[in-house]
Ligand SMILES: Nc1nc2c(ncn2[C@@H]2O[C@H](COP(=O)(O)OP(=O)(O)OP(=O)(O)O)[C@@H](O)[C@H]2O)c(=O)[nH]1
């Protein structure tokens with residue numbers, strides 16, 4: 001998003017305008033500041049964002065480069081196209097990570113396999129992708145061919161917002177252009193919800209499609225660290241959690257324990273060892289990051305409490 005720290009482009013009626021955040025909004029945690037897809041309230045002069053409206057979904061990750069803050073990536077997304085290619089770029093572990101983040105976001109995931117036209121065994125990739133989460137829709141396409149991407153249209157109607165995520169070079173922009181089928185409408189044409197004072201924050205990556213649907217192109221993210229996704233890991237790996245319920249020991253680590261149903265499934269070829277290690281890796285990473293976040297929040301609360309106490313003491317002194 002072309003959000004510098006304080007300047008944001010918003011779609012406003014039939015145009016776009018560059019606005020700033022109020023100091024109060026700037027003081028908020030990054031996760032509470034506007035991101036692409038947000039609906040915001042502007043002040044009377046239409047030059048500052050006063051508020052971010054409640055989000056119906058939020059795709060977020062732990063900030064890149066060792067940051068310990070949650071970072072909002074895209075808000076109010078209905079469907080997330082997780083884009084990957086039918087070549088060496090395809091990695092189940094990355095898909096599982098995206099799926100957990102998508103579930104946590106409250107969006108519906110669709111795995112989109114591009115470059116299916118360049119291989120003979122696209123079906124193999126489809127099968128592998130389907131195994132990353134039970135029931136997840138998978139579409140294998142040639143992103144350059146309008147007929148081939150027809151299947152994607154069913155996820156995009158005039159009321160839906162779709163976001164494209166995936167590594168650089170997998171074909172996100174190509175999908176966007178083929179779906180648009182023409183020069184993309186500018187973000188200025190983005191539907192407004194007619195209620196005064198409401199606007200969508202946008203940036204050059206938010207587009208309107210001929211169907212009227214909105215499409216957000218999230219620039220390639222190299223790092224996708226998770227935090228605060230406790231429940232969602234289990235949703236993606238429900239096969240492993242169901243097996244774990246059958247282990248002899250309730251606290252089984254699925255390493256060397258006798259009577260481990262998870263290890264038995266691996267031996268019997270029903271579960272990939274890779275999938276188990278990625279499950280454990282995500283759980284570890286999430287536990288660590290979530291603990292760090294909780295500690296930070298507690299410190300923030302302690303600090304706020306201290307400020308309050310100091311103020312109270314000063315007040316008392318003033319009173320006497
Ligand atoms: N043959 C074929 N080529 C494709 C397909 N999808 C993408 N390409 C090509 O792959 C290259 C990269 O595609 P982009 O659409 O630029 O990739 P991107 O995901 O937008 O990359 P970033 O903008 O870096 O995030 C382009 O040369 C596309 O023409 C496909 O399904 N089939």
Ligand SMILES: [Zn+2]
Nearest residue numbers: 247252254260
């Ligand atoms: Zn076990």
